[in-house]
Amino acid sequence: MHIDRHSRPRFSRLVVAALIACSATAVWADDVAANDEVCSSKPGVRALKNYPDVYNFYYENDLFSGTDNNYTSGAKFSWISANLEDYIHDPCLPKWVRQLNRISEMIQPGVFDSRNMVVSIGQEMYTPTDKTRRDLITDDRPYAGWLYLGLAYNARNDTDMEVTEIDIGMVGPASLARQSQNFIHRIRGIDRFQGWDNQLNNELGIQFVKERKTKIFNWASSGWPKVDAISHYGFALGNVNTYLNGGLEIRFGSFLPNDFGTAPIRPASDSNAPLPANASRRMADGGVHFFASVDGRAVARNIFLDGNTFSDSHSVSKRYFVGDVAAGVAWQWVGGKITYAQYLRSKEFRGQDKPQSYGSITLSLEY
Secondary structure: OOOOHHHHHHHHHHHHHHHHHHHHHHHHHHHHHHHHHHHHHOOOHHHHHHOOOEEEEEEEEHHHHOOOOEEEEEEEEEEEOOOOOOOOOOOOOOHHHHHHHHHHHHHOOOOOOEEEEEEEEEEEEEEOOOOOOOOOOOOOOOOEEEEEEEEEEEEEOOOEEEEEEEEEEEEOHHHOHHHHHHHHHHHHOOOOOOOHHHOOOOEEEEEEEEEEEEEEEEEOOOOOOEEEEEEEEEEEEEOOEEEEEEEEEEEEEOOOOOOOOOOOOOOOOOOOOOOOOOOOOOOOOOEEEEEEEEEEEEEEEEHHHHOOOOOOOOOOOEOOEEEEEEEEEEEEEOOEEEEEEEEEEOOOEOOOOOOEEEEEEEEEEEO
């Protein structure tokens, strides 16, 4: 076969290109084989079902205490992701999944064993005591509602959990608090509140919350009871709430969940912690435990008492130091948990007749 000398360079380039292509193909094949081997040896996206999410349903109402005023009702639904730390380096997963944990690490720098994400939607409503008056009741708290979306990251190790959360929502008629309360009162045959025309004005609400929980004591005997103590401290900053807070919870019973306690509807309250390393389920065991807790807050701003930030509205003179005490019981079974707690809150504003009590039910399901 004769090859013209002018075609030799072209022929050489073709040979080189073919060799490069063969080499690249071999390397790609090796990478795919290695990647398949890695994917087969790690959980990967195909085994995501082995790390179930948790869904929390909160409902709070002072009707559990036979009253109907102040913080009169709250409801929240939250979704808690499976561990993000398990997936950040897994090549079987899409990049956007791995990016979630990178975002968490930027928000919460530090050494943690595992992380997860919480998405919540909630509504709260506040009313004065006299439901029959249509005029503005100047010496009692304003009518107010708060409808919000919350995004939070939890990061934990054996003894500590750090929570970073941002809540965005609406205060005022756009919160739909009036409609929600009227609906509940109608189906329960309770008289409606007549003064909702005096509620706070519409205002976009934003609050940033940071809280740290620490297991300061843990005594786990082979029998009953098991006891632990969990402290917490943090802050909130925004036009809805601005405060410093701290508190303690003590739990005892036949079984204590591997989480960081029980809390009412408030920012950073989803204590279904990320799983410890090498664990696949949060609710793999069952049992009953009792708990008692305290929380104190130094309050700089509370829009539900101080009134609107950027427009004139009804307001009252708030108290700068407020506290909650609570007692309750929780029952956990494989795949779920139900909790009931009774809360007593100190007076929040000057002129308030007495402290407030309300009940809180939380249902948690792992799926």
